[in-house]
Amino acid sequence: MDTATVRTTFKYQLRPTPEQEQALDLVLWRCRTLYNVALEQRKTWWERGQWVSATYYQQKAELPDLKTACPEYAEVNAQVLQDVILRVERAFQAFFRRVKNGETPGYPRFQGRGRYHSFTYPQYGGGAVLDGGVLSLSKIGRIPLRLHRPLQGTLKTVTISREADGWYASISCAEVPREPLPLTGRETGIDVGLKVFLVTAGGEHVENPRHHRKAEKGLRKAQHRVSRRTKGSKRWWKAVGHCAKKYQKVKRQRSDFHHKTALSLVRDYDVIYLEDLQIRNLSRRPNAKPDGNGGYAHNGAAHKAGLNKSINDAGWYAFRRILTCKAAWAGKRVEVIPPAYTSQDCSGCGERIYKSLSVRTHVCTNCGLVLDRDENAALNILASGRAGPSGANVAGCGERSLRSPAR
Ligand SMILES: [Zn+2]
Incomplete structure:
Protein backbone atom coordinates (compact mmCIF):
# COMPACT_ATOMS: atom_id res chain seq x y z
CA MET A 1 0.00 0.00 0.00
CA ASP A 2 1.24 3.45 -0.87
CA THR A 3 2.20 5.18 2.36
CA ALA A 4 1.59 8.79 1.46
CA THR A 5 -1.88 8.53 -0.02
CA VAL A 6 -5.11 6.60 0.34
CA ARG A 7 -8.06 5.80 -1.91
CA THR A 8 -11.40 7.15 -0.83
CA THR A 9 -14.88 8.02 -2.04
CA PHE A 10 -16.57 11.41 -2.04
CA LYS A 11 -20.35 11.46 -2.21
CA TYR A 12 -22.42 14.37 -3.45
CA GLN A 13 -26.12 14.97 -3.92
CA LEU A 14 -27.22 15.56 -7.50
CA ARG A 15 -29.79 18.12 -8.60
CA PRO A 16 -31.27 16.67 -11.79
CA THR A 17 -34.16 18.26 -13.68
CA PRO A 18 -37.33 16.12 -13.92
CA GLU A 19 -36.29 15.14 -17.48
CA GLN A 20 -32.81 14.15 -16.33
CA GLU A 21 -34.33 12.19 -13.47
CA GLN A 22 -36.40 10.26 -16.00
CA ALA A 23 -33.28 9.57 -18.06
CA LEU A 24 -31.41 8.34 -14.97
CA ASP A 25 -34.33 6.11 -14.04
CA LEU A 26 -34.33 4.65 -17.53
CA VAL A 27 -30.61 3.86 -17.42
CA LEU A 28 -31.08 2.21 -14.03
CA TRP A 29 -33.99 0.19 -15.40
CA ARG A 30 -31.95 -1.00 -18.41
CA CYS A 31 -28.95 -1.86 -16.24
CA ARG A 32 -31.14 -3.91 -13.93
CA THR A 33 -32.71 -5.76 -16.85
CA LEU A 34 -29.26 -6.48 -18.29
CA TYR A 35 -28.08 -7.71 -14.88
CA ASN A 36 -30.98 -10.13 -14.65
CA VAL A 37 -30.53 -11.35 -18.22
CA ALA A 38 -26.81 -11.92 -17.68
CA LEU A 39 -27.57 -13.77 -14.46
CA GLU A 40 -30.16 -15.93 -16.21
CA GLN A 41 -27.67 -16.76 -18.97
CA ARG A 42 -25.06 -17.83 -16.44
CA LYS A 43 -27.61 -19.92 -14.61
CA THR A 44 -28.52 -21.73 -17.82
CA TRP A 45 -24.84 -22.36 -18.58
CA TRP A 46 -24.32 -23.61 -15.06
CA GLU A 47 -27.27 -25.99 -15.23
CA ARG A 48 -26.17 -27.32 -18.60
CA GLY A 49 -22.69 -27.86 -17.20
CA GLN A 50 -21.18 -25.54 -19.81
CA TRP A 51 -19.17 -23.78 -17.18
CA VAL A 52 -16.11 -22.02 -18.53
CA SER A 53 -13.91 -19.67 -16.59
CA ALA A 54 -14.03 -16.97 -19.27
CA THR A 55 -17.75 -16.27 -18.89
CA TYR A 56 -17.18 -12.66 -17.86
CA TYR A 57 -15.27 -11.90 -21.05
CA GLN A 58 -17.72 -13.96 -23.05
CA GLN A 59 -20.67 -11.95 -21.75
CA LYS A 60 -18.79 -8.71 -22.24
CA ALA A 61 -18.02 -9.65 -25.83
CA GLU A 62 -21.73 -10.18 -26.48
CA LEU A 63 -22.64 -6.59 -25.57
CA PRO A 64 -22.36 -5.23 -29.15
CA ASP A 65 -24.79 -7.95 -30.29
CA LEU A 66 -27.17 -6.85 -27.58
CA LYS A 67 -27.11 -3.33 -28.99
CA THR A 68 -27.98 -4.64 -32.44
CA ALA A 69 -30.85 -6.73 -31.07
CA CYS A 70 -32.14 -4.11 -28.62
CA PRO A 71 -31.28 -0.66 -30.00
CA GLU A 72 -32.38 1.04 -26.76
CA TYR A 73 -29.17 -0.25 -25.19
CA ALA A 74 -27.17 1.87 -27.61
CA GLU A 75 -28.50 4.81 -25.59
CA VAL A 76 -26.63 3.62 -22.49
CA ASN A 77 -22.91 4.30 -22.06
CA ALA A 78 -20.92 1.22 -23.14
CA GLN A 79 -18.66 1.22 -20.07
CA VAL A 80 -21.68 1.42 -17.77
CA LEU A 81 -23.03 -1.73 -19.44
CA GLN A 82 -19.66 -3.46 -19.04
CA ASP A 83 -19.76 -2.62 -15.37
CA VAL A 84 -23.14 -4.35 -15.07
CA ILE A 85 -21.55 -7.54 -16.45
CA LEU A 86 -18.72 -7.05 -13.96
CA ARG A 87 -21.27 -6.87 -11.13
CA VAL A 88 -22.71 -10.22 -12.19
CA GLU A 89 -19.16 -11.60 -12.24
CA ARG A 90 -18.49 -10.26 -8.74
CA ALA A 91 -21.74 -11.76 -7.43
CA PHE A 92 -20.60 -15.16 -8.74
CA GLN A 93 -17.06 -14.78 -7.40
CA ALA A 94 -18.52 -14.04 -3.96
CA PHE A 95 -20.87 -17.01 -4.31
CA PHE A 96 -17.97 -19.37 -5.14
CA ARG A 97 -15.92 -17.95 -2.27
CA ARG A 98 -18.76 -18.65 0.15
CA VAL A 99 -19.14 -22.20 -1.17
CA LYS A 100 -15.41 -22.75 -0.79
CA ASN A 101 -15.39 -21.40 2.77
CA GLY A 102 -18.31 -23.61 3.73
CA GLU A 103 -20.61 -20.65 4.46
CA THR A 104 -24.28 -20.46 3.48
CA PRO A 105 -23.75 -19.92 -0.25
CA GLY A 106 -26.84 -17.88 -1.22
CA TYR A 107 -27.05 -18.12 -5.00
CA PRO A 108 -26.78 -14.73 -6.78
CA ARG A 109 -30.30 -13.35 -6.91
CA PHE A 110 -32.39 -11.58 -9.48
CA GLN A 111 -32.76 -7.89 -8.73
CA GLY A 112 -36.26 -6.49 -8.38
CA ARG A 113 -37.19 -2.85 -8.87
CA GLY A 114 -36.48 -2.07 -5.24
CA ARG A 115 -33.11 -3.80 -5.10
CA TYR A 116 -31.05 -2.28 -7.87
CA HIS A 117 -30.07 1.29 -7.06
CA SER A 118 -26.95 2.30 -8.90
CA PHE A 119 -24.85 2.24 -12.04
CA THR A 120 -21.16 2.94 -12.45
CA TYR A 121 -18.89 4.69 -14.91
CA PRO A 122 -15.80 2.53 -14.28
CA GLN A 123 -13.39 5.02 -15.81
CA TYR A 124 -13.50 8.69 -15.03
CA GLY A 125 -13.63 10.60 -18.27
CA GLY A 126 -15.32 7.74 -20.11
CA GLY A 127 -18.82 9.14 -20.11
CA ALA A 128 -18.67 11.01 -16.80
CA VAL A 129 -16.79 14.26 -16.34
CA LEU A 130 -16.90 16.72 -13.48
CA ASP A 131 -16.71 20.32 -14.53
CA GLY A 132 -16.94 22.74 -11.63
CA GLY A 133 -20.22 22.12 -9.88
CA VAL A 134 -21.68 20.16 -12.79
CA LEU A 135 -21.43 16.47 -13.58
CA SER A 136 -21.56 15.73 -17.30
CA LEU A 137 -22.95 12.29 -18.05
CA SER A 138 -22.86 11.10 -21.63
CA LYS A 139 -26.31 10.59 -23.19
CA ILE A 140 -27.98 12.03 -20.06
CA GLY A 141 -26.78 15.59 -19.77
CA ARG A 142 -25.19 18.07 -17.40
CA ILE A 143 -26.43 17.65 -13.84
CA PRO A 144 -25.59 20.18 -11.12
CA LEU A 145 -24.26 18.70 -7.88
CA ARG A 146 -23.88 20.01 -4.34
CA LEU A 147 -20.13 20.16 -3.88
CA HIS A 148 -20.29 20.45 -0.08
CA ARG A 149 -16.63 19.46 0.34
CA PRO A 150 -13.77 19.66 -2.10
CA LEU A 151 -12.61 16.64 -4.08
CA GLN A 152 -9.03 15.48 -3.65
CA GLY A 153 -6.70 13.15 -5.50
CA THR A 154 -7.15 11.56 -8.91
CA LEU A 155 -10.72 10.84 -9.97
CA LYS A 156 -11.18 7.18 -10.85
CA THR A 157 -14.80 6.04 -11.02
CA VAL A 158 -18.24 7.61 -10.76
CA THR A 159 -21.24 5.74 -9.36
CA ILE A 160 -24.73 7.21 -9.70
CA SER A 161 -27.21 5.96 -7.12
CA ARG A 162 -30.87 6.52 -6.34
CA GLU A 163 -31.73 6.91 -2.68
CA ALA A 164 -34.96 7.63 -0.85
CA ASP A 165 -34.48 11.39 -1.08
CA GLY A 166 -32.94 11.70 -4.51
CA TRP A 167 -29.90 10.99 -6.64
CA TYR A 168 -26.26 10.88 -5.57
CA ALA A 169 -22.86 10.66 -7.23
CA SER A 170 -20.08 8.76 -5.44
CA ILE A 171 -16.71 9.64 -6.88
CA SER A 172 -13.88 7.29 -6.02
CA CYS A 173 -10.49 9.01 -5.89
CA ALA A 174 -6.98 7.58 -5.70
CA GLU A 175 -3.87 9.27 -4.37
CA VAL A 176 -5.78 11.31 -1.82
CA PRO A 177 -3.16 12.77 0.52
CA ARG A 178 -3.23 11.51 4.09
CA GLU A 179 -3.94 13.82 6.95
CA PRO A 180 -1.82 12.33 9.74
CA LEU A 181 -2.97 12.80 13.32
CA PRO A 182 -0.36 13.25 16.05
CA LEU A 183 0.97 10.00 17.52
CA THR A 184 0.00 9.29 21.11
CA GLY A 185 2.18 6.23 21.81
CA ARG A 186 -0.90 4.33 22.97
ZN1 LIG B 1 -6.72 -15.15 36.51
Whole structure:
Protein backbone atom coordinates (compact mmCIF):
# COMPACT_ATOMS: atom_id res chain seq x y z
CA MET A 1 0.00 0.00 0.00
CA ASP A 2 1.24 3.45 -0.87
CA THR A 3 2.20 5.18 2.36
CA ALA A 4 1.59 8.79 1.46
CA THR A 5 -1.88 8.53 -0.02
CA VAL A 6 -5.11 6.60 0.34
CA ARG A 7 -8.06 5.80 -1.91
CA THR A 8 -11.40 7.15 -0.83
CA THR A 9 -14.88 8.02 -2.04
CA PHE A 10 -16.57 11.41 -2.04
CA LYS A 11 -20.35 11.46 -2.21
CA TYR A 12 -22.42 14.37 -3.45
CA GLN A 13 -26.12 14.97 -3.92
CA LEU A 14 -27.22 15.56 -7.50
CA ARG A 15 -29.79 18.12 -8.60
CA PRO A 16 -31.27 16.67 -11.79
CA THR A 17 -34.16 18.26 -13.68
CA PRO A 18 -37.33 16.12 -13.92
CA GLU A 19 -36.29 15.14 -17.48
CA GLN A 20 -32.81 14.15 -16.33
CA GLU A 21 -34.33 12.19 -13.47
CA GLN A 22 -36.40 10.26 -16.00
CA ALA A 23 -33.28 9.57 -18.06
CA LEU A 24 -31.41 8.34 -14.97
CA ASP A 25 -34.33 6.11 -14.04
CA LEU A 26 -34.33 4.65 -17.53
CA VAL A 27 -30.61 3.86 -17.42
CA LEU A 28 -31.08 2.21 -14.03
CA TRP A 29 -33.99 0.19 -15.40
CA ARG A 30 -31.95 -1.00 -18.41
CA CYS A 31 -28.95 -1.86 -16.24
CA ARG A 32 -31.14 -3.91 -13.93
CA THR A 33 -32.71 -5.76 -16.85
CA LEU A 34 -29.26 -6.48 -18.29
CA TYR A 35 -28.08 -7.71 -14.88
CA ASN A 36 -30.98 -10.13 -14.65
CA VAL A 37 -30.53 -11.35 -18.22
CA ALA A 38 -26.81 -11.92 -17.68
CA LEU A 39 -27.57 -13.77 -14.46
CA GLU A 40 -30.16 -15.93 -16.21
CA GLN A 41 -27.67 -16.76 -18.97
CA ARG A 42 -25.06 -17.83 -16.44
CA LYS A 43 -27.61 -19.92 -14.61
CA THR A 44 -28.52 -21.73 -17.82
CA TRP A 45 -24.84 -22.36 -18.58
CA TRP A 46 -24.32 -23.61 -15.06
CA GLU A 47 -27.27 -25.99 -15.23
CA ARG A 48 -26.17 -27.32 -18.60
CA GLY A 49 -22.69 -27.86 -17.20
CA GLN A 50 -21.18 -25.54 -19.81
CA TRP A 51 -19.17 -23.78 -17.18
CA VAL A 52 -16.11 -22.02 -18.53
CA SER A 53 -13.91 -19.67 -16.59
CA ALA A 54 -14.03 -16.97 -19.27
CA THR A 55 -17.75 -16.27 -18.89
CA TYR A 56 -17.18 -12.66 -17.86
CA TYR A 57 -15.27 -11.90 -21.05
CA GLN A 58 -17.72 -13.96 -23.05
CA GLN A 59 -20.67 -11.95 -21.75
CA LYS A 60 -18.79 -8.71 -22.24
CA ALA A 61 -18.02 -9.65 -25.83
CA GLU A 62 -21.73 -10.18 -26.48
CA LEU A 63 -22.64 -6.59 -25.57
CA PRO A 64 -22.36 -5.23 -29.15
CA ASP A 65 -24.79 -7.95 -30.29
CA LEU A 66 -27.17 -6.85 -27.58
CA LYS A 67 -27.11 -3.33 -28.99
CA THR A 68 -27.98 -4.64 -32.44
CA ALA A 69 -30.85 -6.73 -31.07
CA CYS A 70 -32.14 -4.11 -28.62
CA PRO A 71 -31.28 -0.66 -30.00
CA GLU A 72 -32.38 1.04 -26.76
CA TYR A 73 -29.17 -0.25 -25.19
CA ALA A 74 -27.17 1.87 -27.61
CA GLU A 75 -28.50 4.81 -25.59
CA VAL A 76 -26.63 3.62 -22.49
CA ASN A 77 -22.91 4.30 -22.06
CA ALA A 78 -20.92 1.22 -23.14
CA GLN A 79 -18.66 1.22 -20.07
CA VAL A 80 -21.68 1.42 -17.77
CA LEU A 81 -23.03 -1.73 -19.44
CA GLN A 82 -19.66 -3.46 -19.04
CA ASP A 83 -19.76 -2.62 -15.37
CA VAL A 84 -23.14 -4.35 -15.07
CA ILE A 85 -21.55 -7.54 -16.45
CA LEU A 86 -18.72 -7.05 -13.96
CA ARG A 87 -21.27 -6.87 -11.13
CA VAL A 88 -22.71 -10.22 -12.19
CA GLU A 89 -19.16 -11.60 -12.24
CA ARG A 90 -18.49 -10.26 -8.74
CA ALA A 91 -21.74 -11.76 -7.43
CA PHE A 92 -20.60 -15.16 -8.74
CA GLN A 93 -17.06 -14.78 -7.40
CA ALA A 94 -18.52 -14.04 -3.96
CA PHE A 95 -20.87 -17.01 -4.31
CA PHE A 96 -17.97 -19.37 -5.14
CA ARG A 97 -15.92 -17.95 -2.27
CA ARG A 98 -18.76 -18.65 0.15
CA VAL A 99 -19.14 -22.20 -1.17
CA LYS A 100 -15.41 -22.75 -0.79
CA ASN A 101 -15.39 -21.40 2.77
CA GLY A 102 -18.31 -23.61 3.73
CA GLU A 103 -20.61 -20.65 4.46
CA THR A 104 -24.28 -20.46 3.48
CA PRO A 105 -23.75 -19.92 -0.25
CA GLY A 106 -26.84 -17.88 -1.22
CA TYR A 107 -27.05 -18.12 -5.00
CA PRO A 108 -26.78 -14.73 -6.78
CA ARG A 109 -30.30 -13.35 -6.91
CA PHE A 110 -32.39 -11.58 -9.48
CA GLN A 111 -32.76 -7.89 -8.73
CA GLY A 112 -36.26 -6.49 -8.38
CA ARG A 113 -37.19 -2.85 -8.87
CA GLY A 114 -36.48 -2.07 -5.24
CA ARG A 115 -33.11 -3.80 -5.10
CA TYR A 116 -31.05 -2.28 -7.87
CA HIS A 117 -30.07 1.29 -7.06
CA SER A 118 -26.95 2.30 -8.90
CA PHE A 119 -24.85 2.24 -12.04
CA THR A 120 -21.16 2.94 -12.45
CA TYR A 121 -18.89 4.69 -14.91
CA PRO A 122 -15.80 2.53 -14.28
CA GLN A 123 -13.39 5.02 -15.81
CA TYR A 124 -13.50 8.69 -15.03
CA GLY A 125 -13.63 10.60 -18.27
CA GLY A 126 -15.32 7.74 -20.11
CA GLY A 127 -18.82 9.14 -20.11
CA ALA A 128 -18.67 11.01 -16.80
CA VAL A 129 -16.79 14.26 -16.34
CA LEU A 130 -16.90 16.72 -13.48
CA ASP A 131 -16.71 20.32 -14.53
CA GLY A 132 -16.94 22.74 -11.63
CA GLY A 133 -20.22 22.12 -9.88
CA VAL A 134 -21.68 20.16 -12.79
CA LEU A 135 -21.43 16.47 -13.58
CA SER A 136 -21.56 15.73 -17.30
CA LEU A 137 -22.95 12.29 -18.05
CA SER A 138 -22.86 11.10 -21.63
CA LYS A 139 -26.31 10.59 -23.19
CA ILE A 140 -27.98 12.03 -20.06
CA GLY A 141 -26.78 15.59 -19.77
CA ARG A 142 -25.19 18.07 -17.40
CA ILE A 143 -26.43 17.65 -13.84
CA PRO A 144 -25.59 20.18 -11.12
CA LEU A 145 -24.26 18.70 -7.88
CA ARG A 146 -23.88 20.01 -4.34
CA LEU A 147 -20.13 20.16 -3.88
CA HIS A 148 -20.29 20.45 -0.08
CA ARG A 149 -16.63 19.46 0.34
CA PRO A 150 -13.77 19.66 -2.10
CA LEU A 151 -12.61 16.64 -4.08
CA GLN A 152 -9.03 15.48 -3.65
CA GLY A 153 -6.70 13.15 -5.50
CA THR A 154 -7.15 11.56 -8.91
CA LEU A 155 -10.72 10.84 -9.97
CA LYS A 156 -11.18 7.18 -10.85
CA THR A 157 -14.80 6.04 -11.02
CA VAL A 158 -18.24 7.61 -10.76
CA THR A 159 -21.24 5.74 -9.36
CA ILE A 160 -24.73 7.21 -9.70
CA SER A 161 -27.21 5.96 -7.12
CA ARG A 162 -30.87 6.52 -6.34
CA GLU A 163 -31.73 6.91 -2.68
CA ALA A 164 -34.96 7.63 -0.85
CA ASP A 165 -34.48 11.39 -1.08
CA GLY A 166 -32.94 11.70 -4.51
CA TRP A 167 -29.90 10.99 -6.64
CA TYR A 168 -26.26 10.88 -5.57
CA ALA A 169 -22.86 10.66 -7.23
CA SER A 170 -20.08 8.76 -5.44
CA ILE A 171 -16.71 9.64 -6.88
CA SER A 172 -13.88 7.29 -6.02
CA CYS A 173 -10.49 9.01 -5.89
CA ALA A 174 -6.98 7.58 -5.70
CA GLU A 175 -3.87 9.27 -4.37
CA VAL A 176 -5.78 11.31 -1.82
CA PRO A 177 -3.16 12.77 0.52
CA ARG A 178 -3.23 11.51 4.09
CA GLU A 179 -3.94 13.82 6.95
CA PRO A 180 -1.82 12.33 9.74
CA LEU A 181 -2.97 12.80 13.32
CA PRO A 182 -0.36 13.25 16.05
CA LEU A 183 0.97 10.00 17.52
CA THR A 184 0.00 9.29 21.11
CA GLY A 185 2.18 6.23 21.81
CA ARG A 186 -0.90 4.33 22.97
CA GLU A 187 -2.36 1.01 21.82
CA THR A 188 -5.63 -0.70 22.63
CA GLY A 189 -7.74 -3.76 21.91
CA ILE A 190 -11.45 -3.46 21.24
CA ASP A 191 -14.29 -5.97 21.38
CA VAL A 192 -17.98 -5.95 20.49
CA GLY A 193 -19.93 -5.42 23.70
CA LEU A 194 -22.82 -7.52 24.90
CA LYS A 195 -24.89 -4.51 25.89
CA VAL A 196 -22.79 -1.64 24.62
CA PHE A 197 -21.42 -1.06 21.12
CA LEU A 198 -17.79 -1.65 22.01
CA VAL A 199 -15.42 -1.95 24.93
CA THR A 200 -11.74 -0.98 24.90
CA ALA A 201 -8.94 -2.63 26.83
CA GLY A 202 -8.77 0.54 28.92
CA GLY A 203 -12.31 -0.12 30.10
CA GLU A 204 -14.08 2.57 28.07
CA HIS A 205 -17.62 1.51 27.15
CA VAL A 206 -19.05 3.09 23.99
CA GLU A 207 -22.84 2.94 24.28
CA ASN A 208 -25.19 2.29 21.39
CA PRO A 209 -26.79 5.69 20.83
CA ARG A 210 -30.31 5.89 22.18
CA HIS A 211 -31.88 7.66 19.22
CA HIS A 212 -31.13 4.53 17.19
CA ARG A 213 -33.72 2.55 19.02
CA LYS A 214 -36.29 5.29 18.46
CA ALA A 215 -35.53 5.49 14.74
CA GLU A 216 -35.54 1.72 14.45
CA LYS A 217 -38.95 1.61 16.08
CA GLY A 218 -40.21 4.09 13.48
CA LEU A 219 -38.73 1.91 10.77
CA ARG A 220 -40.50 -1.20 12.07
CA LYS A 221 -43.78 0.69 12.12
CA ALA A 222 -43.26 1.81 8.52
CA GLN A 223 -42.40 -1.76 7.48
CA HIS A 224 -45.57 -2.99 9.17
CA ARG A 225 -47.62 -0.46 7.21
CA VAL A 226 -46.13 -1.74 3.95
CA SER A 227 -47.04 -5.31 4.85
CA ARG A 228 -50.65 -4.36 5.60
CA ARG A 229 -51.33 -2.75 2.24
CA THR A 230 -52.11 -4.46 -1.05
CA LYS A 231 -48.89 -5.12 -2.88
CA GLY A 232 -48.49 -2.98 -5.97
CA SER A 233 -51.31 -0.57 -5.06
CA LYS A 234 -50.86 3.19 -5.01
CA ARG A 235 -51.05 3.25 -1.21
CA TRP A 236 -48.54 0.40 -1.03
CA TRP A 237 -45.99 2.34 -3.13
CA LYS A 238 -46.54 5.36 -0.91
CA ALA A 239 -45.84 3.27 2.18
CA VAL A 240 -42.76 1.83 0.49
CA GLY A 241 -41.45 5.33 -0.16
CA HIS A 242 -42.08 6.31 3.45
CA CYS A 243 -40.33 3.18 4.66
CA ALA A 244 -37.32 3.84 2.43
CA LYS A 245 -36.94 7.31 3.94
CA LYS A 246 -37.04 5.90 7.47
CA TYR A 247 -34.50 3.27 6.50
CA GLN A 248 -32.22 5.89 5.03
CA LYS A 249 -32.43 7.86 8.28
CA VAL A 250 -31.47 4.84 10.38
CA LYS A 251 -28.63 4.06 8.01
CA ARG A 252 -27.28 7.61 8.12
CA GLN A 253 -27.51 7.85 11.89
CA ARG A 254 -25.66 4.59 12.27
CA SER A 255 -22.97 5.58 9.80
CA ASP A 256 -22.59 8.94 11.52
CA PHE A 257 -22.16 7.18 14.86
CA HIS A 258 -19.58 4.81 13.35
CA HIS A 259 -17.59 7.69 11.90
CA LYS A 260 -17.53 9.63 15.17
CA THR A 261 -16.59 6.58 17.24
CA ALA A 262 -13.84 5.63 14.79
CA LEU A 263 -12.43 9.14 14.73
CA SER A 264 -12.20 9.33 18.51
CA LEU A 265 -10.41 5.95 18.66
CA VAL A 266 -7.98 6.94 15.91
CA ARG A 267 -7.25 10.19 17.75
CA ASP A 268 -6.51 8.37 21.01
CA TYR A 269 -4.55 5.34 19.80
CA ASP A 270 -1.77 4.62 17.31
CA VAL A 271 -2.57 0.91 17.00
CA ILE A 272 -5.99 -0.67 17.50
CA TYR A 273 -6.30 -4.45 17.68
CA LEU A 274 -9.53 -6.26 17.02
CA GLU A 275 -10.68 -9.81 16.57
CA ASP A 276 -11.46 -11.47 13.26
CA LEU A 277 -15.20 -11.94 13.68
CA GLN A 278 -15.77 -14.21 10.72
CA ILE A 279 -13.73 -16.94 12.35
CA ARG A 280 -15.07 -16.21 15.80
CA ASN A 281 -18.64 -16.78 14.71
CA LEU A 282 -17.73 -20.26 13.58
CA SER A 283 -15.94 -21.04 16.81
CA ARG A 284 -18.36 -19.45 19.22
CA ARG A 285 -20.56 -22.41 20.02
CA PRO A 286 -17.90 -24.74 21.38
CA ASN A 287 -16.53 -21.85 23.40
CA ALA A 288 -19.86 -21.03 24.93
CA LYS A 289 -20.73 -24.58 25.83
CA PRO A 290 -18.45 -25.49 28.68
CA ASP A 291 -19.12 -28.91 30.13
CA GLY A 292 -22.38 -30.16 28.72
CA ASN A 293 -24.71 -28.91 31.46
CA GLY A 294 -26.76 -27.23 28.74
CA GLY A 295 -26.64 -23.81 30.33
CA TYR A 296 -26.23 -22.00 27.03
CA ALA A 297 -28.94 -23.32 24.79
CA HIS A 298 -31.82 -23.34 27.27
CA ASN A 299 -31.08 -20.14 29.10
CA GLY A 300 -33.39 -17.34 27.89
CA ALA A 301 -31.07 -14.57 29.06
CA ALA A 302 -28.15 -16.12 27.28
CA HIS A 303 -30.20 -16.43 24.12
CA LYS A 304 -31.15 -12.77 24.28
CA ALA A 305 -27.60 -11.72 25.00
CA GLY A 306 -26.46 -13.79 22.04
CA LEU A 307 -29.02 -12.10 19.86
CA ASN A 308 -27.91 -8.62 20.94
CA LYS A 309 -24.36 -9.60 20.26
CA SER A 310 -25.15 -10.82 16.78
CA ILE A 311 -27.01 -7.60 16.02
CA ASN A 312 -23.94 -5.68 17.13
CA ASP A 313 -21.79 -7.98 15.03
CA ALA A 314 -23.72 -6.94 11.93
CA GLY A 315 -22.88 -3.29 12.46
CA TRP A 316 -19.37 -4.26 13.42
CA TYR A 317 -18.30 -5.08 9.86
CA ALA A 318 -19.32 -1.64 8.63
CA PHE A 319 -17.63 -0.04 11.62
CA ARG A 320 -14.45 -2.00 11.10
CA ARG A 321 -14.20 -0.80 7.50
CA ILE A 322 -14.68 2.81 8.54
CA LEU A 323 -12.19 2.48 11.38
CA THR A 324 -9.57 0.92 9.12
CA CYS A 325 -9.92 3.61 6.47
CA LYS A 326 -9.82 6.41 9.02
CA ALA A 327 -6.74 4.91 10.64
CA ALA A 328 -5.00 4.62 7.26
CA TRP A 329 -5.85 8.20 6.49
CA ALA A 330 -4.56 9.40 9.84
CA GLY A 331 -1.33 7.41 9.64
CA LYS A 332 -2.47 4.96 12.35
CA ARG A 333 -2.96 1.19 12.24
CA VAL A 334 -5.74 -1.34 12.73
CA GLU A 335 -4.65 -4.95 13.16
CA VAL A 336 -6.87 -8.00 13.06
CA ILE A 337 -5.95 -10.90 15.32
CA PRO A 338 -7.22 -14.47 14.99
CA PRO A 339 -9.73 -15.19 17.74
CA ALA A 340 -8.71 -17.64 20.42
CA TYR A 341 -10.73 -17.85 23.62
CA THR A 342 -10.53 -14.08 24.09
CA SER A 343 -13.69 -14.01 26.19
CA GLN A 344 -12.84 -17.15 28.17
CA ASP A 345 -9.20 -16.70 29.14
CA CYS A 346 -8.24 -14.61 32.16
CA SER A 347 -6.40 -11.46 31.11
CA GLY A 348 -4.60 -11.51 34.46
CA CYS A 349 -3.13 -15.01 34.59
CA GLY A 350 -4.18 -16.77 31.38
CA GLU A 351 -6.35 -19.40 33.12
CA ARG A 352 -9.26 -20.54 30.92
CA ILE A 353 -12.52 -19.73 32.72
CA TYR A 354 -15.44 -21.09 30.68
CA LYS A 355 -18.58 -18.98 30.74
CA SER A 356 -21.77 -18.81 28.76
CA LEU A 357 -22.92 -15.59 27.07
CA SER A 358 -25.25 -14.79 29.97
CA VAL A 359 -22.33 -14.47 32.39
CA ARG A 360 -21.42 -10.81 32.25
CA THR A 361 -18.53 -10.74 34.67
CA HIS A 362 -15.23 -12.53 34.43
CA VAL A 363 -14.32 -14.03 37.80
CA CYS A 364 -10.98 -15.83 37.87
CA THR A 365 -10.82 -18.72 40.30
CA ASN A 366 -7.08 -18.86 39.85
CA CYS A 367 -5.83 -15.30 40.49
CA GLY A 368 -9.01 -13.70 41.81
CA LEU A 369 -9.35 -11.12 39.02
CA VAL A 370 -12.90 -9.75 38.73
CA LEU A 371 -13.59 -7.77 35.58
CA ASP A 372 -16.33 -6.91 33.13
CA ARG A 373 -16.55 -9.74 30.61
CA ASP A 374 -16.03 -7.56 27.52
CA GLU A 375 -13.23 -5.58 29.13
CA ASN A 376 -11.42 -8.83 29.89
CA ALA A 377 -11.84 -9.85 26.24
CA ALA A 378 -10.54 -6.49 25.00
CA LEU A 379 -7.46 -6.87 27.23
CA ASN A 380 -6.83 -10.32 25.78
CA ILE A 381 -7.15 -8.94 22.26
CA LEU A 382 -4.61 -6.22 23.08
CA ALA A 383 -2.21 -8.76 24.61
CA SER A 384 -2.60 -11.11 21.65
CA GLY A 385 -1.96 -8.25 19.21
CA ARG A 386 1.13 -7.13 21.11
CA ALA A 387 2.43 -10.69 21.32
CA GLY A 388 3.40 -10.21 17.73
CA PRO A 389 2.98 -11.18 14.17
CA SER A 390 1.76 -14.74 14.77
CA GLY A 391 -1.21 -14.25 12.52
CA ALA A 392 -1.92 -10.59 13.14
CA ASN A 393 -2.85 -8.87 9.92
CA VAL A 394 -2.93 -5.25 9.01
CA ALA A 395 -6.54 -4.82 8.00
CA GLY A 396 -7.16 -3.75 4.44
CA CYS A 397 -9.28 -0.74 3.68
CA GLY A 398 -11.95 -2.98 2.21
CA GLU A 399 -11.65 -1.09 -1.00
CA ARG A 400 -12.87 -2.98 -4.00
CA SER A 401 -10.97 -2.95 -7.19
CA LEU A 402 -13.39 -1.73 -9.78
CA ARG A 403 -11.42 -2.86 -12.78
CA SER A 404 -10.53 -6.49 -12.44
CA PRO A 405 -13.28 -9.06 -12.00
CA ALA A 406 -11.12 -11.57 -10.16
CA ARG A 407 -9.52 -10.43 -6.97
ZN1 LIG B 1 -6.72 -15.15 36.51
